[in-house]
Amino acid sequence: MNKLAILAVDDEKIILDSLLRQFEINFGTKYIFETAESAEEAFELIDELLDQGVKIILIISDYQMPGMRGDEFAFHLRDKLPGMQVILLTGQITEKLALEFKDKNIFFNVITKPWDEQDLTRIIRNILNNVE
Amino acid sequence: MEKPTTPINEQDRLDALDSYEILDTAEEHEFNDIVVLASQICGTDIALISLIDKNRQWFKSSIGLNTKETARDISFCGHAINIPNDIFIVDDARLDKRFSDNPLVTGEPHIVFYAGSPLIDDNGFALGTICLLHPAPKTLNENQITALKILGRKVILLLNNRKKSIELIREKAFLIESINFSSPFFLIVDKNNFILEFGDNYKKTTPEIKKGKLFSDYFVLESLVNFESLLASNSQENKLFFYKSIDEKQRFKCSVKKYNKEALLILSVPVINTIYTIKNLNISLNDFPKHDYIAEYIFLQQAATKGLSDLKIMNDNLNQKNKLLELSKSSLINANTLLEDKVNERTKKIRNLALFPEHNPNPVFEFDYENMVINYLNPAGKLVFFKNGELTSEDLFKILSITDEVINLKKTVKKEIEFKSEIYERNIFFIQETNTLRVYLHNITDTKKYQNELSKKNAELENTLAQIVNLQNDIIKKEKMATLGLLIAGIAHEINTPLGAIKASNDNLIYSIKIDLIDKIRELDVKDVIDSIELYFLNKQINTINRSSRHERFIIKKIEQELQLKHKNISNTNFYARKINELGFDHLDSSLEKYIKHKNSERIFTFAVNLLLIIKSTNTISIAIDKASKVVSSLNNFSHGNALDEITIFNLKENLDSVLTILWNKIKQGAKIINHIPDNVFIKGNQEELAQVWTNIINNALQASKNKCQIELYYSSEKETHIITFKNNGPEIPKDIINNIFDAFFTTKKQGEGTGLGLNIVKKIIEKNKGTIECISNSIETKFTIFLPIHNE
The missing domain is CATH 3.30.450.40 (GAF domain)
Known part of the structure; x- marks a missing residue:
């Protein structure tokens, strides 16, 4: 099974459900879409998927979560999932944050909540196309 | 006879x-x-x-x-x-x-x-x-x-x-009496430590006590006591001491009486883990086992002894203080005498200077106004004024500013005059005996210089003070901005999250209704539509409300496996599993078979789930709106426009909840709030300012523990006072600074990080609301207790 997967991580279930819905509508069943409510749960999920031979190509993560923050989480995955892209979904984007990312030479796609479905879909589509 | x-x-x-x-x-x-x-x-x-x-x-x-x-x-x-x-x-x-x-x-x-x-x-x-x-x-x-x-x-x-x-009869009676009144632990030992008799309870010791054995075979004394000497002594005093069993499992406290000429009666009480400290004599007699008159007696004796020794110590202290007082008194008298001597000396000196101007280091002149002549009276005058040649009387008149007025007044007149860039204070005295005026000059150049410097320094200080006050005001402003910033960050996040959910749900709704329902309806025939609606009604949506993503994954996997077993022809089991999960089932229910085997099963399931989705979306929107409203209404508790000092009666729980909502962003990072505040407590005071107080205290706890502590909120009332307690299990506030935490500008944060005003402002607000605040901290918990009057008149 050489399926491709996209993983969404957010501590608010409502957001995860919404993302799942939008993804299904726009991308059908071509890709596997999984959700997790924390970075810790996401790590477990990633291991499961890797065991099944699934390739994770995109992570959509909330920034502010209890436990590990979204950017730290993405940072940890850089080695485990080479070629993986990250979209950071956040309720508060501040100048300080933007500068931080610039300093650390991390390139995330950053989308603020509430997000526009078309924008999100477009970004995801670009990423998926680049992979294939 | x-x-x-x-x-x-x-x-x-x-x-x-x-x-x-x-x-x-x-x-x-x-x-x-x-x-x-x-x-x-x-x-x-x-x-x-x-x-x-x-x-x-x-x-x-x-x-x-x-x-x-x-x-x-x-x-x-x-x-x-x-x-x-x-x-x-x-x-x-x-x-x-x-x-x-x-x-x-x-x-x-x-x-x-x-x-x-x-x-x-x-x-x-x-x-x-x-x-x-x-x-x-x-x-x-x-x-x-x-x-x-x-x-x-x-x-x-x-x-x-x-x-x-x-x-013998007497002894027996005494023994029985003793036994009746004390514990069944009694021993009779003779002067050589042999046990003659023992009470029933000793049977429980190991090894078992036997008559004729030695006391030291079973017990170890904890004081230097000699039975032989106790017997020999005539004193009526009861000796009290401790001993323990050889195996150290039991410990006893006992009193010893003479039983007869040859033996001692030892009446004991087992000591159970309790150390009877008499530090504060507050031990209640309920601490002793029932009918333990011996223990009571021992306790009272010790208390009396301690009382006496305390009195002695106090007496000694008093005596010591008295001695010190005496010493102080005598040294005071000495100092007084010295002072008097000095004053007398000084007075003599001054008189000398007046009577014998030759010794005066300052210039003195005599003005013979009958002859209109000024004479130098002492070497000092000549020294100062002669240097550049002798000055005439006329010159001197000018320099010394001897005007007609001065001459006619014949009184002491003070004036400052300047000569050769030195400043002098001129005093004039009328001497009756010689009918002359005496002019004294006192060099005050240095004094004046110092005075000038002093006024300059004063002005500098006042300037600095004004700067400091400005700085303080800036810091206060900064503190207010920081608090505001904290609020804003919280609010932004708290509102954006529900808004995100609302937008997404609304988009879903639009899509579901337009594309899935209206468009797809054309693809399906009427029967299929009815079947879809039937399937929809099977839903157990109520089950899915609290399902975590982890749980859902588990259910979906389970249903997939069941599907793979039962319906080997289906390739996209994942699709069906997800849809069945969405319908609220947690297993492959038999009622679903009909629809799985349906000709247009995929479309049916999609349709049914979309119907459900509409309901779900509207629910989500509803919840999210509630959340957002809650956040906005919380804002109201923090700002009421211009009414700065408004006193109102408000509900404490609502006020605290609004603070918790605003801080939720931080709290959810790992802190736990346990809220014991009852619903029906009303406080009369300034709502916004008190909200600032709760915010500050809770935020401090979160910061100190990196958002990972447990905070408990309590309420109680006593007499006419509200008592509100914030307890957290974060790090201890060190004993050497806990008395300073409410001081202005006191902070333990690095420079630039905190203004040090947070708790100071908290204290000021509480005091403004006629209350008080206390803080206790140890390694287990830190507690802030706030007292507010119930009737704030």
Whole structure:
């Protein structure tokens, strides 16, 4: 099974459900879409998927979560999932944050909540196309 | 008649008699038997056991006589005891001039013959006699005399045994009494530490206590106590000490009494894990086991001793202080005397200067105004004014500013004059004796210089002070902005999250209704639509409300497996599994079979789930709107426009909830809030400011623990006061700074990180609302308690 997967991580279930819905509508069943409510749960999920031979190509993560923050989480995955892209979904984007990312030479796609479905879909589509 | 003489050791003898406790006791048949024997063996009418008291003789037993006692003066036995080693015989009392006129001879019982054998106790004291009386002359043979002596010894034996019996009975009674009143832990040990008796409870010790074994075989004393010396001592004081069992499993506290000449009675109480400290004498007697009078006694004794020693310490302190006071007093008197001397010295000096201007280091002139001439009066004047040549009187008039006014006034006039860039204070005195004016110059150049410098420095200081006040105001402003910033960050996140959910749900709704429902309806025939709606109604949506993503993954996997088993023809089991999960099922229910096998099963499931989705979306939107409204209304608690000092009556729980909502962003990172505040508490005060107080305290706790502590909120009320407590299990506030935390500008954060005003402002707000705030901190918890008056008039 050489399926491709996209993983969404957010501590608010409502957001995860919404993302799942939008993804299904726009991308059908071509890709596997999984959700997790924390970075810790996401790590477990990633291991499961890797065991099944699934390739994770995109992570959509909330920034502010209890436990590990979204950017730290993405940072940890850089080695485990080479070629993986990250979209950071956040309720508060501040100048300080933007500068931080610039300093650390991390390139995330950053989308603020509430997000526009078309924008999100477009970004995801670009990423998926680049992979294939 | 001869009265019997009193023996030399009479008092000791009487004491010995008393110790037998025999006088005035009832008849005892053992003693009666002896007098019967005596009278029978010797053939006399009367036989007596007589005891000689101070002024009487009293008969313990008698045969042939009705009286119980007679006066000592007329007794025969009184004489008999003065011859302790032998029998006292009177052959015929009528012919014996010692007794011939004795009333007992001339009257009843008409004694003629008397024989008495003294009763001598073990210490050699004659207690009384065993005696025979007969109203006719008699002689006793050897055997009878021996028999009488033997009987006498038997009486002594009886008396001794009787005495011992009484002692034993007493001891037994005492023991029983002690046992009844104390614990069943009692031991009787002799001077060599052998255990003579022990109480029942000791049977539980290991090894088992046995009589005849040593005390030290079972127990270890905790004080330097010697049983032998305790026995030997005469003091009535009860000794108190501790001991423990050899296996160290039991520990006892006991008091020791003398049981008898040879043994000690040890009454013990087991000590159970309790250290009876008498530091504050607040231990209630309920701490002791029931009926533990010994322990009570020990406790009270110790308390009294401690009380006394405390008093002594206080007394010593007082004495010490008194001594110090005395020393201070005498040194004060010394200082006073010194001061007086100095003042006198100074006054003398000044007078000298006045009388003898030659010694004055400052210039002095004399103005002879009759002749309009000024004379130098002292070397100092010449020194200052001569340097550049002698000045005329006219010059001096000018320099010294001697005007007509001055001349006419003839009074002391002060003026500042300048000469050769030195400043002088000029004083003029009128001297009557010489009818002259004396002009004194005092060089105040330096003084003036210092004064100028001082005023300059003062001005600088005031300037600095103003700067500081400005700085403080800036810092206060910064603090307010920081708090505001905190709020804004929280609000932004708290509102954006529900807004995100609303937008997404709304988009879903639009899509579901337009594309899935309306468009797809055309693809399906009526029957399919009805089947879809049927399937929709099977939903157990209520189950999915609290399902975590982890749980859902598990359910989907499970349903997939069931599908793979049952429907091998289906390739996209994941699709169906997800849809079935969405419909609220947690397993492959039989009611679903119909729809799985349906001709257009995929479309049916999609349609049914989309119907459900519409409901779900509207629910999500509803929840999200509630959340957002809650956040906005929380804002109201933080700003009420311009009404800065508005006092209102508001609900405490709502006020606190709004703070928690705003801080939720931080709290959810790992902190836990336990809220015990009841719903129905109303506070009269400034709502916004108090909200600032809760915010600050909770935020501090979160910051100190990196958002990972547990915070508990309590409410109680007492008299006319609200008591609101914030307790957290974060790091301890160190003892050396806890008294400063409410001070302005006191902070433990790095420079630039905190203004140090947070808690200071909290305190000011509380005080403004007529309340007080306290803080206690230890390694387990930190507690802030706020007291606010219920009726804030």
